Amino acid sequence: MEGRILLKGVIIMSLIACSTARELKVKDQGTIYNHTLATILVEYAASVYVSDLTELITWTCPKCNDLTKGFQILELIVDVKRCLQAFVGVAPDINAIVIAFRGTQGTSIQNWIADLYWKQLDIEYPGMEDAMVHHGFYSAYHNTTLRPGVLSAVESAKEQYGDIPIMVTGHSMGGAMAAFCGLDLTVNYGSRNVSVMTFGQPRIGNAAFASYYSKWVPNTIRVTHEHDIVPHLPPYYYYFPQKTYHHFPREVTVLQA
Numbered sequence: 042m043e044g045r046i047l048l049k050g051v052i053i054m055s056l057i058a059c060s061t062a063r064e065l066k067v068k069d070q071g072t073i074y075n076h077t078l079a080t081i082l083v084e085y086a087a088s089v090y091v092s093d094l095t096e097l098i099t100w101t102c103p104k105c106n107d108l109t110k111g112f113q114i115l116e117l118i119v120d121v122k123r124c125l126q127a128f129v130g131v132a133p134d135i136n137a138i139v140i141a142f143r144g145t146q147g148t149s150i151q152n153w154i155a156d157l158y159w160k161q162l163d164i165e166y167p168g169m170e171d172a173m174v175h176h177g178f179y180s181a182y183h184n185t186t187l188r189p190g191v192l193s194a195v196e197s198a199k200e201q202y203g204d205i206p207i208m209v210t211g212h213s214m215g216g217a218m219a220a221f222c223g224l225d226l227t228v229n230y231g232s233r234n235v236s237v238m239t240f241g242q243p244r245i246g247n248a249a250f251a252s253y254y255s256k257w258v259p260n261t262i263r264v265t266h267e268h269d270i271v272p273h274l275p276p277y278y279y280y281f282p283q284k285t286y287h288h289f290p291r292e293v294t295v296l297q298a
């Protein structure tokens with residue numbers, strides 16, 4: 042009896058230890074998945090949630106002193122009305138421009154999920170035949186202050202630091218925006234060294250879109266957690282293949298050890 046209780050205690054303790062240390066086991070290791078890089082980028086995807094803007098600008102948030110130490114923030118973009126936030130900066134350790142998008146906070150993700158169910162793939166991605174995308178995610182990036190803010194910051198980062206790689210990241214809805222941003226930089230701005238790594242990203246487009254996307258931004262990794270419900274929404278619509286969401290091919294499922 043006592044032994045069982047003790048064992049339970051040990052299991053709970055080790056679960057906590059695992060999640061804080063982010064010791065994650067990878068089930069399906071794709072050729073370009075770099076776990077070290079993932080542990081760094083997830084820190085950026087998490088820090089963009091910090092609501093104290095001063096802490097972000099000065100890069101002094103509680104977690105800003107660890108794997109992302111020395112990050113030079115160039116632009117912090119906030120869309121107060123829509124509760125969106127993003128930043129652009131240069132990470133000296135990985136020598137890259139890092140762009141991070143915040144997902145919605147608190148209960149608002151439920152609104153987005155409801156929106157995904159009822160307003161599915163409702164707009165065409167410009168210039169890509171048959172490619173349909175989710176309007177909400179598309180316009181959160183394309184039709185807000187985020188896009189011009191991000192693009193001008195990338196421009197000035199390139200002036201200062203040269204043509205270094207660009208890494209775009211985000212969690213949940215922020216991951217959806219990161220994917221649109223990576224595609225935008227590649228298709229519309231001719232950026233050649235763009236990689237996208239998202240965490241728990243929901244689906245954003247149909248099969249035609251996913252196919253275009255993976256040609257334009259092959260260096261994309263979607264890290265998902267098998268217990269995280271967000272990437273599994275919305276469900277596939279088997280009877281309407283045109284209207285079915287497709288994930289990009291390269292998906293890495295991260296399991297808690």
Ligand SMILES: *[C@@H]1O[C@H](CO)[C@@H](O)[C@H](O)[C@H]1NC(C)=O
Pocket residue numbers: 075076077078134135
């Ligand atoms: C993985 O990423 C880290 C951090 O950017 C880098 O130092 C390392 O060389 C990369 N590993 C491989 C195998 O590319």
Ligand SMILES: *[C@@H]1O[C@H](CO)[C@@H](O)[C@H](O)[C@H]1NC(C)=O
Pocket residue numbers: 180184
């Ligand atoms: C962009 O935003 C404006 C104003 O909020 C709105 O009228 C317009 O329909 C939006 N366009 C798209 C494509 O979402």
Ligand SMILES: *[C@@H]1O[C@H](CO)[C@@H](O)[C@H](O)[C@H]1NC(C)=O
Pocket residue numbers: 205206233234
């Ligand atoms: C992208 O940047 C990395 C790191 O600087 C470099 O090794 C690679 O060759 C670049 N790729 C392209 C296509 O420029």
